[in-house]
Amino acid sequence: MISLVVLAAVARLVGTAAATQSDPLPLPPMGFNNWARFMTNINESIFVDAAEAMSKNGLLAAGYNRINLDDAWSTKERAANGEMVWDPVKFPNGLPWLTAHLKSKGFIPGIYTDAGNVSCGGYPGALHHEEIDHETFTSWSFEYLKIDGCNMPDHSEATYHEVYGRWHEILSGADHPMILSDSAPAYFSGEIAGTNNMTDWYTVMGWASAYGQLARHSADILVYPDGIYGGGSSWVSMLYNYGQEVRLARYQRPGYFNDPDFLNVDHPSYTLDEGKSHFALWCSFSAPLIISANIPALSQEEIDYLTNKDLLAVNQDRLVQQATLVSSGQTWDVLTKSLENGDRLLTILNKGSSTGDLTVSWESIGLSSKALRRANYVSAKNLWTGEQVKVSVKDGGITAKAIPSHGTAVFRIAKSISPVTPTGIIFNTNTTNCLTDNKSGHVTFAQCDGSDAQTWRVRPHGNINSLLRPDECIVDAQGAILSRHSGCRTDAWTYELSGNLINNNSKLCLTEGANGAATATSCGYELNEQVVGLPVGVTVVGITV
Structure with a gap:
């Protein structure tokens, strides 16, 4: 059970608190992880090559400064003294060498473990080895830790809470705490838990948001076709995680971020518009932007939207509000949030099968038509094109034209004389x-x-x-x-x-x-x-x- 003391630290005024330097992770992390693209088929060169490509293609300069190893970096057995051992075939230079190399290139390295007996990929888990594994990861100079939740002693919320609580105690007591990416909530979401009762999911979300800096809350996003789960539609997979994310906005605050999983942008089942929508929605949520793709092979079009400065500014805004739904229907979803300087974000998602237009009223955006009548226009910026426009107050709202099927329109509406009402x-x-x-x-x-x-x-x-x-x-x-x-x-x-x-x-x-x-x-x-x-x-x- 969660104590009032723990949750007192969780409760904030959403929309007024902003990220500060005292937060261990004040803004959503950005970077690369191997899982959705390579799963367990990893080696040293994937991370070295990703770092090299990110240094040259603009991703590092845009803020993608984390490189995280996922499952399958170790041997199948621990050493005689109980320590984890990196796979010397996959990582011939060793993980201390790799972290030093990544840091020399300007990246922050992260590593994976599993809270249970065995990882999801069949490698040693951390259960009852938490202290020694933390010491090992720290000695190898990792600064970010993803803790998965496969193969626990049982599937009760109490067991997950107790085991992840050990990690919370270890990490919070360290001289230089690692960032914690907590996957526990995912194991209590409807699809994985196999239940329609969401109480345990929300219970786990409560303590996960107090214990770590980000928490995976639902299904893995679709992996690349040569992975064992690669069949199907990335668009459907992304929309599923999007649908889970919108349920959880109340938990997000500066220093903690709901994590709807990776940007699997090079999955061949995406159209360009779908990949761009995936990115725009994650930016609107101020969600972690962890790319899981073959970084050196990304197209210029993919690099261009992943480094869109205006959308990244929304993602990294110091209020880190998670955009919420203004309206939702069969074809259109409309989301808004506020930004630190008083601007208002408007994101429109076309879920339909054809191109369409949509007008969103001033009141729907959270503004007051009555207050706006004292001005002639409202200034808005199209974040895809960079075009700044003056919208007449008499127009009644913002009209987005020719939004393609499965595409998005994103506008940053300048602070106006109107107050903002949720x-x-x-x-x-x-x-x-x-x-x-x-x-x-x-x-x-x-x-x-x-x-x-x-x-x-x-x-x-x-x-x-x-x-x-x-x-x-x-x-x-x-x-x-x-x-x-x-x-x-x-x-x-x-x-x-x-x-x-x-x-x-x-x-x-x-x-x-x-x-x-x-x-x-x-x-x-x-x-x-x-x-x-x-x-x-x-x-x-x-x-x-």
Whole structure:
């Protein structure tokens, strides 16, 4: 169980706290890892060649300064004294030589282990060898540690918590702590755990976000076709991890980043537009940007978008907000977040099969049309083209034209005279149904459709109204959720790290009931029917678990 003391360090004001130098990892890591491209088929030259290519093709200069070894770097047995041994065939010069070489080129080296008895690839795990392995990795000059979660003694949350807790104690007590990439949550996500009960997943996310600097939360992204899992569509794989990521925005803060896995940009099943969308979405999330590809063979088009300065600036923005969904439907997803200088990010994803246009209103972006009327225009920059445009306030919002199938449009909207109000969908993170208003004021949960009835503004004092009914706010009316004018005065709501949205008057939690009923019921512990996602910028408070 997570203590209140631990979670007090987790809870932050999302949107106001910014990364500081005191954070062990103030900004999302960027670099290279071998797994999605090479899996266990690795050797020294892969990392040496990647470093050389990244030094020449602009990736290092753009900030991709980490090179991380994944599984299969060791022999199949430990040494007689219990220490790990690097494979002398794969790494003839040794790992101390490799880390020294990488550092001489300007890179920070990282290494992999598994928390269980045996790694996912069949190599020695770290279970009951945590102290000696930490000493070994430190002596070899690694500064970043990915800890996987295969082959644990059992699959209980308590066991994972206890074993990863040992690592947390070791790393946090070190003179120069290694960055921890924690894969524990992935083993409790729906696809891997084989369960529809998400409570354990969120429990693990709670302590993983307190223990490390980044946490893998769901499935491996599709590996290259010559890997054992290489069949299928990278687009489908990427969208799956994207769909997991949007459930978890409440955990992200400066110093901790949700990790939706690698940028597998050279997978041949991607179109160019799909690869660019993959990158743009990860930048919008301020997610780790760890490329897993054949770096020397990347095309110039791939290098060009991976080094897009405007998108990298979004990813590395010191607020490190994870963009959240303004609206979601069958064809279009719209996401926003704020940036440290007051600018607003707008990302539009075309999930459809044909090119299309979309207009996103000022209110949907989190701005006020009324406030903007005092100005003639809003300045916006197209982050793909670099074009700076002045959009007339009278246009009603930003129009993105000719977004290709599976492509994105990304705009950086300059700080304006309008205040920013957290705005977006409120959705059940299990069913993914959206809280939906109605002209009659009857509120339900329904399939997300991108309408104004499903886009909500969370006002500074916790009152919540839909764009459909801007003068009415949701209330707990004896257990039924309604939108009423009186609610904008009487009913404020509090959002907790648990995902509970709690009515301040009744102390009851927003709940998705049978047949989409929106109700207020007694708060349970991270129940499927009560964990909801809210737009970024809402204050998130800690929980006692």
